Amino acid sequence: MVEIKITNLEQALGKIDAIPEKLTVGLTKATDSLLDLVDENVVQNLGSVRYGNGEINRQNHREIKCVKGMVKGRFWNDSEIGVYREFGTGPVGEENHSDISPDVFPTYTQDRWFIPVNDVDIDLQSVYGIPKIKIQGEEFFMTRGQPARPWMYPAGKKAEEQSEKIITQEVNKALKELE
Numbered sequence: 001m002v003e004i005k006i007t008n009l010e011q012a013l014g015k016i017d018a019i020p021e022k023l024t025v026g027l028t029k030a031t032d033s034l035l036d037l038v039d040e041n042v043v044q045n046l047g048s049v050r051y052g053n054g055e056i057n058r059q060n061h062r063e064i065k066c067v068k069g070m071v072k073g074r075f076w077n078d079s080e081i082g083v084y085r086e087f088g089t090g091p092v093g094e095e096n097h098s099d100i101s102p103d104v105f106p107t108y109t110q111d112r113w114f115i116p117v118n119d120v121d122i123d124l125q126s127v128y129g130i131p132k133i134k135i136q137g138e139e140f141f142m143t144r145g146q147p148a149r150p151w152m153y154p155a156g157k158k159a160e161e162q163s164e165k166i167i168t169q170e171v172n173k174a175l176k177e178l179e
Contacts, residue, residue: 015178024066026174030167031073034159035062037166038075041155056082056151077152086152089113090145097148114140 043057059079065072077083087106088097094108115124117132117139124130124141133142 018178019175020069022174022178023171024069024071026171027071027167028064028066029174030163030170031064031071033166033170034163035064035073035075037159037162038062038155041158042075042077042151045151045155055079056085075152075156082152084146085149087150088146088148090143092143092145093148094145095147099150099154100148101153108145113143113145115143116140 039060039062042060046056056077056079059077059082060075061078062073062075065074084093087093087100087104088108090108090113091110093106097106100106114133114135115130120141124143125132128146130141130143133140
């Protein structure tokens, strides 16, 4: 008769049972690192905004949720101006929206926009060439829209290039804690 003796079985089973938790820890840290990268890329992309005041970046948000063994990271921006910048506006945006997400299909208004001059901090005519007109004694900038200037989607795509490396590092680091 052959007798097999297993030593440290309880310890080994404990480590096996801990694997899902360690995977979640590693994936959560990787997700956090990737969201940091997206944030850095967004700030860098918007750093080229010639007349920006940082208002768009002040409305960046992020969250990480762990639900039913799944780690989900989300990065978004609440700025209305940011949406216009990302996708463009009006017929001009519709004609010039390369580099936006292929999963988004904006509908562009075809009407002209009238922006009260008093509602804007800069002279849109001198900065962007948007004509100024008078309607019943009040001055407005009149525009057919602006081209898309994507900043959020490219930031995510750039971070995605490093995702495999970051996920592998963080998961391996978390699993090494079982040794």
